[in-house]
Amino acid sequence: MGTTRSAHRRSFVKTTALAVCVLVVILVSTAMFVGGFHWHSVRLGMPAWGFWLAIVLMSAVLGALIAFVALVAVGGITVLYRDSCEERGVPYSPARPRERIISPVRAGIRHSIRPRAPLRPGELVEVRSLPEIFATLDERGCLDGMPFMPEMAVYCGHRFRVHRRVDKVWEYAHGTGIRRMHDAVLLKTLRCDGQGHGGCQSACELIWKEAWLTPPGAPVTSTSDDKNRLDLIAHTQVSVDSQHRYVCQMTEIIRSSTQMSHRDTLHYWRDLVRGNVRFVPLVATLGVRLFNGINWRLGGAPWPVIKPTDSDVSPHQALGVQPGQLVRVKSKREIESTLNRKLRNRGMEFGNDMLFCCGGSYRVAARVNRIVDERTGELLNFTLPSILLEGANANGGTVLTPQNEFFFWREIWLEPHPLPKGPQSIR
Numbered sequence: 508m509g510t511t512r513s514a515h516r517r518s519f520v521k522t523t524a525l526a527v528c529v530l531v532v533i534l535v536s537t538a539m540f541v542g543g544f545h546w547h548s549v550r551l552g553m554p555a556w557g558f559w560l561a562i563v564l565m566s567a568v569l570g571a572l573i574a575f576v577a578l579v580a581v582g583g584i585t586v587l588y589r590d591s592c593e594e595r596g597v598p599y600s601p602a603r604p605r606e607r608i609i610s611p612v613r614a615g616i617r618h619s620i621r622p623r624a625p626l627r628p629g630e631l632v633e634v635r636s637l638p639e640i641f642a643t644l645d646e647r648g649c650l651d652g653m654p655f656m657p658e659m660a661v662y663c664g665h666r667f668r669v670h671r672r673v674d675k676v677w678e679y680a681h682g683t684g685i686r687r688m689h690d691a692v693l694l695k696t697l698r699c700d701g702q703g704h705g706g707c708q709s710a711c712e713l714i715w716k717e718a719w720l721t722p723p724g725a726p727v728t729s730t731s732d733d734k735n736r737l738d739l740i741a742h743t744q745v746s747v748d749s750q751h752r753y754v755c756q757m758t759e760i761i762r763s764s765t766q767m768s769h770r771d772t773l774h775y776w777r778d779l780v781r782g783n784v785r786f787v788p789l790v791a792t793l794g795v796r797l798f799n800g801i802n803w804r805l806g807g808a809p810w811p812v813i814k815p816t817d818s819d820v821s822p823h824q825a826l827g828v829q830p831g832q833l834v835r836v837k838s839k840r841e842i843e844s845t846l847n848r849k850l851r852n853r854g855m856e857f858g859n860d861m862l863f864c865c866g867g868s869y870r871v872a873a874r875v876n877r878i879v880d881e882r883t884g885e886l887l888n889f890t891l892p893s894i895l896l897e898g899a900n901a902n903g904g905t906v907l908t909p910q911n912e913f914f915f916w917r918e919i920w921l922e923p924h925p926l927p928k929g930p931q932s933i934r
Contacts, residue, residue, distance in 0.1 A: 516590060518807025522798065523583025525805075530576045537569060579801050582794025586810040589862075593811065596838030598867030600902070606671055607782040618722065625717070626692050627782040630669045632720040634662045634694075643718045648742035650716045652763030653691065654756055657703035657739040659713055666723050667694040671909040672781050673714055675767065675774050678760045680882035685774070685906055686764035690717045693909060701879075703743050704753045705886040708875040710895060712911045714756050745884070752884035760881070778907055789907070796905040811859050813839070815846035821853055824919035828894060832871045835924035836864045836899070836916070845919050852917045853891055860904055861914050868924050869896035875915065894918060 592599040608629035609617075617624050626632065634640075637660055643650050673691040678684065693712050701707035745752050756763075767774070775793065778784040784792075799809035822845055828834055839862060845852050872895040877888045893915040900911045 515808045515812045516587075518802055518805070519583065519586055519590060519810065522802040522805055522807060523580065523587060526576055526580040526583055526798075526801070530573070530580055533569075533573055533576065537573075575797070578790070578794045579797050580794075581790060582796070582798030583802075585791050585795055586798055590810060590812070593839040593862055593865060596840070596866040598836070598864055600863040600867060600899075601788070605784050605788045605902075605907075607785045609782055625690075625781060626669050626672065626720070628669050628671055629782070631666055631723055632669060632694070633666045633723045634659075634664060634715070635719055635721050637663045640719050643716070648739055649759070649763070650718060651689065652759060653714060653716055654742065654754060654759055655716075655719065655739065656699065656713070656755060657743060658699045658701070659697075659715075660739065662694075662697060667697060669693070670695045670712075670911065671783050673909050674777050674781065674783070675906075675908055676760055676764055676910060677903075677906060677908040678764070680757075680880075681761060683761060683766060684769060685767045685771075685908070686760065687767045687774075688764045691715065692717065692720070693911060699755070703740060704755055704879050706877060707753070707755070707879040707886065708873060708895075709757075709878045710873065710913055711755075711757055747884070750885070753879045753886060754884060755879055757881040758879065758884045775907065783909060784907055792905055792907055799905075811862050813846070813850060813857070813859070813862075814843055815848055815850050816844060818847050821845055821847045821851065822919060823853055823891065825891075826918045826921060826923065828871050828874075828918060828921065828923065830871050830873055833868060833924050834871060834894075834896070834921040835868050836866060836896075837920055837922060839865050842920050845917070852919060855891075855893060855915060855917050857920070858914070860902055861899075861916075863902060864896070864899045864914070867899075869899050871895070872897045872913065891917070894921060 589599055606628040609627040610629070611631070614627065614630045617627075640655055640663065644655055648654055670693040673688050673693060676686050676688055678686050691714050694715055697713045697715075698710045699707070699713055701709065743754055745754055775784075775789060779786065779789055795810065803809050826834075842857060842865065846857055850857055875889065875893040875895060877886060879885070880887050894917070895913040896916060899914050899916070901908075901914065903909065
Protein backbone atom coordinates (compact mmCIF):
# COMPACT_ATOMS: atom_id res chain seq x y z
CA MET A 508 0.00 0.00 0.00
CA GLY A 509 2.74 2.46 0.97
CA THR A 510 4.73 1.72 -2.21
CA THR A 511 1.65 2.35 -4.35
CA ARG A 512 0.97 5.62 -2.54
CA SER A 513 4.56 6.75 -3.09
CA ALA A 514 4.35 5.78 -6.77
CA HIS A 515 1.26 7.79 -7.52
CA ARG A 516 2.54 10.80 -5.60
CA ARG A 517 5.87 10.65 -7.44
CA SER A 518 3.99 10.76 -10.73
CA PHE A 519 2.07 13.82 -9.51
CA VAL A 520 5.32 15.56 -8.54
CA LYS A 521 7.06 14.71 -11.82
CA THR A 522 4.22 15.91 -14.03
CA THR A 523 3.80 19.10 -11.99
CA ALA A 524 7.54 19.84 -12.08
CA LEU A 525 7.59 19.17 -15.83
CA ALA A 526 4.70 21.58 -16.42
CA VAL A 527 6.34 24.29 -14.32
CA CYS A 528 9.69 23.86 -16.11
CA VAL A 529 8.05 23.96 -19.55
CA LEU A 530 6.13 27.09 -18.56
CA VAL A 531 9.32 28.82 -17.35
CA VAL A 532 11.19 27.85 -20.54
CA ILE A 533 8.39 29.19 -22.75
CA LEU A 534 8.17 32.48 -20.86
CA VAL A 535 11.95 33.03 -20.79
CA SER A 536 12.34 32.07 -24.45
CA THR A 537 9.51 34.41 -25.43
CA ALA A 538 11.03 37.30 -23.48
CA MET A 539 14.44 36.72 -25.06
CA PHE A 540 12.94 36.44 -28.52
CA VAL A 541 10.89 39.62 -28.18
CA GLY A 542 13.84 41.55 -26.71
CA GLY A 543 16.39 40.51 -29.33
CA PHE A 544 14.27 40.29 -32.48
CA HIS A 545 14.86 42.86 -35.24
CA TRP A 546 11.30 43.86 -35.96
CA HIS A 547 12.08 46.59 -38.48
CA SER A 548 14.11 44.34 -40.75
CA VAL A 549 11.34 41.79 -40.93
CA ARG A 550 8.66 44.40 -41.46
CA LEU A 551 10.49 45.86 -44.46
CA GLY A 552 10.37 42.48 -46.16
CA MET A 553 6.57 42.05 -46.11
CA PRO A 554 3.42 44.15 -46.48
CA ALA A 555 2.07 45.82 -43.36
CA TRP A 556 -1.07 43.67 -43.27
CA GLY A 557 1.00 40.49 -43.51
CA PHE A 558 3.27 41.64 -40.72
CA TRP A 559 0.43 42.38 -38.32
CA LEU A 560 -1.41 39.20 -39.28
CA ALA A 561 1.69 37.18 -38.44
CA ILE A 562 2.00 38.99 -35.11
CA VAL A 563 -1.63 38.26 -34.22
CA LEU A 564 -1.36 34.58 -35.17
CA MET A 565 1.91 34.11 -33.29
CA SER A 566 0.48 35.83 -30.21
CA ALA A 567 -2.66 33.69 -30.30
CA VAL A 568 -0.73 30.41 -30.62
CA LEU A 569 1.78 31.41 -27.96
CA GLY A 570 -0.96 32.63 -25.60
CA ALA A 571 -2.92 29.39 -25.98
CA LEU A 572 0.23 27.33 -25.32
CA ILE A 573 1.11 29.35 -22.22
CA ALA A 574 -2.46 29.13 -20.91
CA PHE A 575 -2.54 25.36 -21.45
CA VAL A 576 0.77 24.69 -19.69
CA ALA A 577 -0.11 27.11 -16.89
CA LEU A 578 -3.42 25.32 -16.30
CA VAL A 579 -1.63 21.96 -16.11
CA ALA A 580 0.80 23.44 -13.57
CA VAL A 581 -2.07 24.89 -11.52
CA GLY A 582 -3.84 21.55 -11.69
CA GLY A 583 -0.72 19.75 -10.51
CA ILE A 584 -0.26 22.06 -7.55
CA THR A 585 -3.95 21.63 -6.66
CA VAL A 586 -3.69 17.84 -6.92
CA LEU A 587 -0.57 17.73 -4.74
CA TYR A 588 -2.29 19.83 -2.08
CA ARG A 589 -5.45 17.71 -2.11
CA ASP A 590 -3.53 14.44 -2.14
CA SER A 591 -1.51 15.63 0.84
CA CYS A 592 -4.72 16.50 2.71
CA GLU A 593 -6.13 13.04 1.92
CA GLU A 594 -3.03 11.31 3.25
CA ARG A 595 -3.13 13.37 6.46
CA GLY A 596 -6.87 12.99 6.94
CA VAL A 597 -7.51 16.73 6.62
CA PRO A 598 -10.72 17.95 4.90
CA TYR A 599 -10.34 20.37 2.01
CA SER A 600 -13.95 20.93 1.04
CA PRO A 601 -14.11 24.66 0.16
CA ALA A 602 -15.84 26.81 2.76
CA ARG A 603 -16.74 29.53 0.24
CA PRO A 604 -19.58 28.79 -2.21
CA ARG A 605 -18.52 28.27 -5.79
CA GLU A 606 -21.34 30.46 -7.19
CA ARG A 607 -20.91 34.12 -8.05
CA ILE A 608 -23.88 35.67 -6.25
CA ILE A 609 -25.46 38.55 -8.12
CA SER A 610 -26.32 41.66 -6.10
CA PRO A 611 -29.93 42.91 -5.92
CA VAL A 612 -28.95 46.16 -7.68
CA ARG A 613 -27.29 44.38 -10.56
CA ALA A 614 -30.17 41.92 -10.82
CA GLY A 615 -32.63 44.82 -11.03
CA ILE A 616 -30.60 46.52 -13.76
CA ARG A 617 -30.34 43.28 -15.75
CA HIS A 618 -34.06 42.65 -15.71
CA SER A 619 -34.93 46.26 -16.50
CA ILE A 620 -32.81 45.95 -19.65
CA ARG A 621 -33.68 42.30 -20.42
CA PRO A 622 -36.92 41.30 -18.65
CA ARG A 623 -36.52 37.69 -19.81
CA ALA A 624 -32.84 37.37 -18.96
CA PRO A 625 -31.89 33.93 -17.55
CA LEU A 626 -31.94 33.80 -13.77
CA ARG A 627 -28.66 34.02 -11.88
CA PRO A 628 -27.56 32.65 -8.48
CA GLY A 629 -28.72 34.96 -5.71
CA GLU A 630 -31.76 36.42 -7.48
CA LEU A 631 -35.03 36.55 -5.56
CA VAL A 632 -37.97 34.84 -7.28
CA GLU A 633 -41.51 33.88 -6.42
CA VAL A 634 -43.02 30.48 -7.23
CA ARG A 635 -46.12 30.97 -9.36
CA SER A 636 -49.54 29.89 -8.19
CA LEU A 637 -50.59 26.30 -8.80
CA PRO A 638 -53.12 27.20 -11.54
CA GLU A 639 -50.43 29.19 -13.38
CA ILE A 640 -48.01 26.28 -13.19
CA PHE A 641 -50.69 23.79 -14.30
CA ALA A 642 -51.14 25.91 -17.44
CA THR A 643 -47.52 25.17 -18.44
CA LEU A 644 -47.75 21.38 -18.03
CA ASP A 645 -48.58 18.69 -20.57
CA GLU A 646 -50.86 15.71 -20.01
CA ARG A 647 -48.09 13.95 -18.04
CA GLY A 648 -47.67 16.89 -15.65
CA CYS A 649 -44.35 17.85 -17.25
CA LEU A 650 -42.75 20.86 -18.92
CA ASP A 651 -40.06 19.94 -21.45
CA GLY A 652 -40.04 16.48 -19.92
CA MET A 653 -39.46 17.75 -16.36
CA PRO A 654 -42.24 16.80 -13.91
CA PHE A 655 -43.79 19.28 -11.52
CA MET A 656 -44.10 17.05 -8.47
CA PRO A 657 -46.72 17.19 -5.70
CA GLU A 658 -43.96 17.90 -3.16
CA MET A 659 -43.40 21.25 -4.92
CA ALA A 660 -46.95 22.56 -4.61
CA VAL A 661 -46.49 23.69 -1.00
CA TYR A 662 -43.97 26.33 -2.15
CA CYS A 663 -46.36 28.09 -4.54
CA GLY A 664 -46.68 31.80 -3.76
CA HIS A 665 -43.51 31.88 -1.64
CA ARG A 666 -40.22 33.65 -2.38
CA PHE A 667 -36.77 32.08 -2.52
CA ARG A 668 -33.25 32.81 -3.72
CA VAL A 669 -31.86 31.07 -6.78
CA HIS A 670 -29.10 28.67 -5.78
CA ARG A 671 -27.70 27.64 -9.16
CA ARG A 672 -28.71 27.38 -12.78
CA VAL A 673 -29.26 23.87 -14.12
CA ASP A 674 -27.80 24.12 -17.62
CA LYS A 675 -26.36 20.60 -17.44
CA VAL A 676 -26.77 17.48 -15.34
CA TRP A 677 -24.78 14.31 -14.79
CA GLU A 678 -26.92 11.23 -15.43
CA TYR A 679 -25.31 8.22 -13.75
CA ALA A 680 -28.27 5.84 -13.31
CA HIS A 681 -28.15 4.81 -16.99
CA GLY A 682 -24.53 5.84 -17.52
CA THR A 683 -25.26 8.47 -20.20
CA GLY A 684 -23.03 11.06 -18.51
CA ILE A 685 -23.27 14.79 -19.08
CA ARG A 686 -26.52 16.13 -20.51
CA ARG A 687 -27.83 19.55 -21.53
CA MET A 688 -30.84 21.10 -19.81
CA HIS A 689 -32.54 24.41 -20.54
CA ASP A 690 -34.36 27.08 -18.52
CA ALA A 691 -34.07 25.43 -15.11
CA VAL A 692 -32.69 26.44 -11.70
CA LEU A 693 -32.28 25.22 -8.14
CA LEU A 694 -33.77 27.27 -5.30
CA LYS A 695 -31.97 27.51 -1.97
CA THR A 696 -32.93 24.97 0.72
CA LEU A 697 -35.78 23.43 -1.31
CA ARG A 698 -35.52 19.64 -1.30
CA CYS A 699 -38.03 16.89 -2.00
CA ASP A 700 -39.54 15.36 1.15
CA GLY A 701 -40.66 12.23 -0.75
CA GLN A 702 -44.23 12.29 0.55
CA GLY A 703 -45.66 11.82 -2.93
CA HIS A 704 -43.17 9.06 -3.75
CA GLY A 705 -43.63 6.39 -1.12
CA GLY A 706 -41.66 8.26 1.53
CA CYS A 707 -38.41 8.37 -0.48
CA GLN A 708 -35.66 9.79 1.75
CA SER A 709 -33.08 10.84 -0.87
CA ALA A 710 -33.90 14.53 -0.21
CA CYS A 711 -33.01 15.52 -3.79
CA GLU A 712 -32.80 19.23 -4.53
CA LEU A 713 -35.87 20.23 -6.53
CA ILE A 714 -35.41 21.46 -10.10
CA TRP A 715 -37.56 24.42 -11.12
CA LYS A 716 -38.28 25.45 -14.69
CA GLU A 717 -38.08 29.21 -15.09
CA ALA A 718 -41.65 29.24 -16.42
CA TRP A 719 -42.77 28.22 -12.91
CA LEU A 720 -41.10 31.28 -11.37
CA THR A 721 -41.71 34.99 -11.58
CA PRO A 722 -40.20 38.19 -10.19
CA PRO A 723 -41.68 39.02 -6.76
CA GLY A 724 -44.92 40.96 -7.01
CA ALA A 725 -45.60 40.18 -10.68
CA PRO A 726 -49.30 40.09 -11.64
CA VAL A 727 -51.03 36.70 -11.70
CA THR A 728 -51.97 35.46 -15.16
CA SER A 729 -55.35 33.88 -15.90
CA THR A 730 -55.53 30.14 -16.60
CA SER A 731 -57.98 27.62 -18.05
CA ASP A 732 -60.21 25.46 -15.84
CA ASP A 733 -59.16 22.19 -17.53
CA LYS A 734 -55.52 22.60 -16.52
CA ASN A 735 -56.49 23.47 -12.97
CA ARG A 736 -57.83 19.97 -12.42
CA LEU A 737 -54.54 18.17 -13.21
CA ASP A 738 -53.92 15.39 -10.68
CA LEU A 739 -50.24 15.55 -9.72
CA ILE A 740 -50.36 12.47 -7.51
CA ALA A 741 -51.65 10.33 -10.37
CA HIS A 742 -48.61 11.17 -12.48
CA THR A 743 -46.11 10.06 -9.84
CA GLN A 744 -47.05 6.39 -10.17
CA VAL A 745 -47.04 4.08 -13.18
CA SER A 746 -47.30 0.35 -13.79
CA VAL A 747 -44.38 -1.33 -15.59
CA ASP A 748 -44.76 -5.06 -16.33
CA SER A 749 -47.51 -5.19 -13.70
CA GLN A 750 -45.12 -3.72 -11.11
CA HIS A 751 -45.60 -0.45 -9.26
CA ARG A 752 -43.06 2.28 -10.18
CA TYR A 753 -42.62 5.93 -9.24
CA VAL A 754 -41.93 8.87 -11.54
CA CYS A 755 -39.94 11.84 -10.26
CA GLN A 756 -37.53 14.44 -11.57
CA MET A 757 -34.55 12.13 -11.14
CA THR A 758 -36.15 9.22 -13.03
CA GLU A 759 -37.01 11.63 -15.88
CA ILE A 760 -33.57 13.23 -16.30
CA ILE A 761 -33.01 11.59 -19.69
CA ARG A 762 -36.44 12.64 -20.97
CA SER A 763 -35.93 16.24 -19.81
CA SER A 764 -32.41 16.72 -21.21
CA THR A 765 -30.30 16.04 -24.30
CA GLN A 766 -26.99 14.23 -24.61
CA MET A 767 -23.80 16.29 -24.65
CA SER A 768 -20.40 15.26 -25.91
CA HIS A 769 -17.73 14.71 -23.25
CA ARG A 770 -15.43 16.77 -25.49
CA ASP A 771 -17.77 19.75 -25.36
CA THR A 772 -16.21 22.39 -23.08
CA LEU A 773 -18.71 25.18 -23.82
CA HIS A 774 -20.57 24.31 -20.62
CA TYR A 775 -17.66 25.71 -18.57
CA TRP A 776 -18.09 29.06 -20.30
CA ARG A 777 -21.84 29.04 -19.57
CA ASP A 778 -21.11 28.30 -15.92
CA LEU A 779 -18.77 31.28 -15.72
CA VAL A 780 -20.88 33.89 -17.50
CA ARG A 781 -24.12 32.82 -15.80
CA GLY A 782 -22.68 32.86 -12.30
CA ASN A 783 -22.69 29.13 -11.54
CA VAL A 784 -18.98 29.22 -10.78
CA ARG A 785 -16.43 31.87 -9.88
CA PHE A 786 -13.23 32.29 -11.87
CA VAL A 787 -10.80 30.77 -9.35
CA PRO A 788 -12.74 27.50 -8.77
CA LEU A 789 -13.18 27.19 -12.54
CA VAL A 790 -9.44 27.56 -13.16
CA ALA A 791 -8.67 24.97 -10.47
CA THR A 792 -11.19 22.52 -11.95
CA LEU A 793 -9.93 22.92 -15.50
CA GLY A 794 -6.36 22.59 -14.26
CA VAL A 795 -7.08 19.32 -12.46
CA ARG A 796 -8.87 17.91 -15.51
CA LEU A 797 -5.97 18.80 -17.85
CA PHE A 798 -3.38 17.60 -15.34
CA ASN A 799 -5.09 14.21 -15.03
CA GLY A 800 -5.08 13.82 -18.80
CA ILE A 801 -1.38 14.68 -19.12
CA ASN A 802 -0.36 12.62 -16.10
CA TRP A 803 -2.24 9.59 -17.46
CA ARG A 804 -0.53 9.93 -20.85
CA LEU A 805 2.83 10.02 -19.09
CA GLY A 806 2.04 6.73 -17.37
CA GLY A 807 0.83 8.10 -14.03
CA ALA A 808 -2.44 7.56 -12.19
CA PRO A 809 -5.19 10.20 -12.45
CA TRP A 810 -6.17 11.91 -9.22
CA PRO A 811 -7.81 10.94 -6.92
CA VAL A 812 -6.26 7.58 -6.11
CA ILE A 813 -8.34 5.26 -3.91
CA LYS A 814 -6.88 1.87 -2.98
CA PRO A 815 -9.55 -0.51 -1.63
CA THR A 816 -8.91 -3.95 -0.17
CA ASP A 817 -8.48 -6.92 -2.46
CA SER A 818 -11.60 -8.60 -1.13
CA ASP A 819 -15.10 -9.35 -2.34
CA VAL A 820 -16.63 -8.72 1.09
CA SER A 821 -16.66 -5.67 3.31
CA PRO A 822 -17.07 -5.08 7.05
CA HIS A 823 -20.05 -3.56 8.83
CA GLN A 824 -20.37 -1.30 11.85
CA ALA A 825 -23.53 0.09 13.42
CA LEU A 826 -23.08 3.31 15.39
CA GLY A 827 -26.74 4.19 15.74
CA VAL A 828 -26.07 7.87 14.95
CA GLN A 829 -29.17 10.06 14.99
CA PRO A 830 -30.18 13.31 13.27
CA GLY A 831 -28.52 16.30 14.91
CA GLN A 832 -25.59 14.28 16.22
CA LEU A 833 -22.09 15.51 15.41
CA VAL A 834 -19.85 13.00 13.63
CA ARG A 835 -16.46 13.00 11.99
CA VAL A 836 -15.83 11.48 8.56
CA LYS A 837 -12.92 9.07 8.76
CA SER A 838 -9.71 9.60 6.80
CA LYS A 839 -9.21 8.19 3.33
CA ARG A 840 -6.91 5.46 4.64
CA GLU A 841 -9.46 4.36 7.24
CA ILE A 842 -12.26 4.27 4.67
CA GLU A 843 -10.15 2.39 2.12
CA SER A 844 -9.84 -0.49 4.58
CA THR A 845 -13.66 -0.84 4.57
CA LEU A 846 -14.04 -1.05 0.77
CA ASN A 847 -14.09 -4.18 -1.35
CA ARG A 848 -12.38 -4.41 -4.71
CA LYS A 849 -15.34 -2.60 -6.34
CA LEU A 850 -14.96 0.43 -4.04
CA ARG A 851 -18.13 -0.54 -2.19
CA ASN A 852 -19.12 -1.28 1.36
CA ARG A 853 -22.12 -3.59 1.58
CA GLY A 854 -23.23 -2.44 -1.88
CA MET A 855 -22.77 1.30 -1.19
CA GLU A 856 -20.14 2.96 -3.41
CA PHE A 857 -17.63 5.41 -2.00
CA GLY A 858 -17.33 8.08 -4.71
CA ASN A 859 -14.31 10.22 -5.55
CA ASP A 860 -16.12 13.45 -4.65
CA MET A 861 -16.64 12.19 -1.09
CA LEU A 862 -12.90 12.56 -0.44
CA PHE A 863 -13.43 16.31 -0.03
CA CYS A 864 -15.19 15.60 3.25
CA CYS A 865 -12.74 13.10 4.78
CA GLY A 866 -11.57 14.29 8.20
CA GLY A 867 -14.34 16.90 8.47
CA SER A 868 -17.01 17.26 11.14
CA TYR A 869 -20.68 17.33 10.16
CA ARG A 870 -24.08 16.98 11.75
CA VAL A 871 -26.28 14.05 10.82
CA ALA A 872 -29.19 15.24 8.68
CA ALA A 873 -31.11 11.96 8.43
CA ARG A 874 -30.99 8.18 8.46
CA VAL A 875 -32.09 6.83 5.09
CA ASN A 876 -33.95 3.53 4.84
CA ARG A 877 -35.74 3.86 1.50
CA ILE A 878 -35.18 5.61 -1.82
CA VAL A 879 -36.64 5.60 -5.32
CA ASP A 880 -34.26 3.90 -7.74
CA GLU A 881 -33.47 6.57 -10.35
CA ARG A 882 -33.00 3.93 -13.06
CA THR A 883 -36.16 1.86 -12.59
CA GLY A 884 -38.46 3.97 -10.40
CA GLU A 885 -38.72 1.12 -7.90
CA LEU A 886 -38.95 1.98 -4.21
CA LEU A 887 -35.95 0.31 -2.57
CA ASN A 888 -35.76 -0.52 1.12
CA PHE A 889 -32.21 -0.61 2.49
CA THR A 890 -31.04 -3.59 4.51
CA LEU A 891 -28.59 -1.24 6.24
CA PRO A 892 -29.44 2.44 6.71
CA SER A 893 -27.38 5.15 5.05
CA ILE A 894 -26.56 8.48 6.62
CA LEU A 895 -27.02 11.98 5.19
CA LEU A 896 -24.75 14.72 6.56
CA GLU A 897 -25.58 18.43 6.57
CA GLY A 898 -23.27 20.25 4.17
CA ALA A 899 -21.70 17.09 2.77
CA ASN A 900 -23.07 17.45 -0.75
CA ALA A 901 -21.90 16.61 -4.27
CA ASN A 902 -19.53 19.24 -5.69
CA GLY A 903 -19.82 18.43 -9.40
CA GLY A 904 -16.31 17.00 -9.79
CA THR A 905 -14.32 18.11 -12.82
CA VAL A 906 -17.54 18.64 -14.80
CA LEU A 907 -18.96 21.13 -12.27
CA THR A 908 -22.50 19.86 -12.55
CA PRO A 909 -24.92 21.95 -10.47
CA GLN A 910 -26.58 18.99 -8.74
CA ASN A 911 -26.23 19.49 -5.00
CA GLU A 912 -27.34 16.07 -3.83
CA PHE A 913 -26.45 14.55 -0.49
CA PHE A 914 -23.77 11.90 -0.31
CA PHE A 915 -24.87 8.58 1.19
CA TRP A 916 -22.56 7.45 3.99
CA ARG A 917 -22.14 4.10 5.66
CA GLU A 918 -21.87 4.32 9.43
CA ILE A 919 -18.52 2.53 9.29
CA TRP A 920 -17.15 5.59 7.41
CA LEU A 921 -18.09 7.82 10.35
CA GLU A 922 -17.19 8.08 14.01
CA PRO A 923 -18.92 9.94 16.88
CA HIS A 924 -17.30 13.28 17.43
CA PRO A 925 -18.13 15.18 20.64
CA LEU A 926 -18.44 18.92 20.27
CA PRO A 927 -15.02 20.41 21.14
CA LYS A 928 -14.61 23.50 23.22
CA GLY A 929 -13.85 26.81 21.60
CA PRO A 930 -14.57 28.07 18.05
CA GLN A 931 -14.98 25.29 15.51
CA SER A 932 -15.54 24.89 11.79
CA ILE A 933 -18.49 22.55 11.64
CA ARG A 934 -20.55 22.27 8.48
